[in-house]
Amino acid sequence: MLAGAAVLTALVLALLTMAYLRPHRLAGVTAGQWIVGGGLILPIPILMLLTGTALVLGEQLLPRGEVAYRAEARAEQWAWRFSYPDVPGLPVSETLHIPAGEPVDIAVTSADVIHAFWVPRLGGKIDAIPGHRNVIRLQADEPGIYRGICAEFCGPGHETMQFRVEAHDLETFKSMMAGAAP
Amino acid sequence: MRQGDKIALISLVAGFTVWSVGFVALYGLQALGCAYGWPTHRAVLILAYGILVAVLAVPAFWPLRSDGEASATLSVAALWANRAALGAGVLVFLPVTFTSTCV
Numbered sequence: 125m126l127a128g129a130a131v132l133t134a135l136v137l138a139l140l141t142m143a144y145l146r147p148h149r150l151a152g153v154t155a156g157q158w159i160v161g162g163g164l165i166l167p168i169p170i171l172m173l174l175t176g177t178a179l180v181l182g183e184q185l186l187p188r189g190e191v192a193y194r195a196e197a198r199a200e201q202w203a204w205r206f207s208y209p210d211v212p213g214l215p216v217s218e219t220l221h222i223p224a225g226e227p228v229d230i231a232v233t234s235a236d237v238i239h240a241f242w243v244p245r246l247g248g249k250i251d252a253i254p255g256h257r258n259v260i261r262l263q264a265d266e267p268g269i270y271r272g273i274c275a276e277f278c279g280p281g282h283e284t285m286q287f288r289v290e291a292h293d294l295e296t297f298k299s300m301m302a303g304a305a306p
Numbered sequence: 307m308r309q310g311d312k313i314a315l316i317s318l319v320a321g322f323t324v325w326s327v328g329f330v331a332l333y334g335l336q337a338l339g340c341a342y343g344w345p346t347h348r349a350v351l352i353l354a355y356g357i358l359v360a361v362l363a364v365p366a367f368w369p370l371r372s373d374g375e376a377s378a379t380l381s382v383a384a385l386w387a388n389r390a391a392l393g394a395g396v397l398v399f400l401p402v403t404f405t406s407t408c409v
């Protein structure tokens with residue numbers, strides 16, 4: 125994705141540079157050719173490729189069948205609260221703990237207005253709607269800290285409505301869920 | 307404004323008006339079908355897609371007869387705007403015919 129964007133940026137900058145430094149080389153290209161070439165022939169296949177990729181990835185993100193790990197995310201103005209239906213004793217926290225390398229279903233809902241749950245590095249984004257449960261399936265391939273934000277404007281505290289996702293290796297996660305640490 | 311100019315002006319926005327109404331209609335049908343568990347959900351979406359493309363095709367392939375200079379210019383712009391709307395409809399609405407609807 126980044127490489128593709130770099131190629132396109134370089135192409136546009138090269139054309140722009142050429143228009144300033146060697147205008148006669150581009151003089152043969154008519155306005156109509158610029159419009160059809162740059163406005164239709166270049167972007168349409170790229171957009172179709174990106175849309176197709178997004179559709180395939182979107183289908184893969186859908187929570188089909190059962191997974192071993194589940195969490196619940198509840199949004200409110202202006203914080204996120206995470207809990208685990210399989211471990212009811214665990215205190216509700218503002219950090220979501222997940223096992224690395226395993227798909228996790230996160231049921232997202234809201235206590236007041238519409239928010240949106242988004243962890244950019246884990247992909248996927250889903251609305252948090254009062255009175256409704258939306259499920260998103262995410263997987264962190266590596267242990268680590270992934271930052272999340274509210275992605276739907278929800279009032280004056282919206283931009284501070286961030287959260288952390290901590291992905292642990294499976295053993296650590298299991299012992300955490302058993303109430304051992306931290 | 308002459309009658310021919312008025313019609314040409316309406317034709318200019320016709321395609322994309324149908325497109326936006328169609329977009330909202332498909333969104334609504336998708337949501338309603340999931341909420342009420344329609345057994346014919348996919349068929350409804352495919353039917354709606356077919357109807358929308360057919361309606362969009364009318365102004366895209368049926369240019370207006372013009373009756374003056376202004377409406378002649380507008381008619382050409384309208385024809386290509388409506389062809390763009392048809393292309394946008396065929397491509398953008400297509401996924402409702404095959405992608406997952408409800409989870």
Ligand SMILES: [Cu+2]
Binds near residue numbers: 238239276277282285
């Ligand atoms: Cu929010």
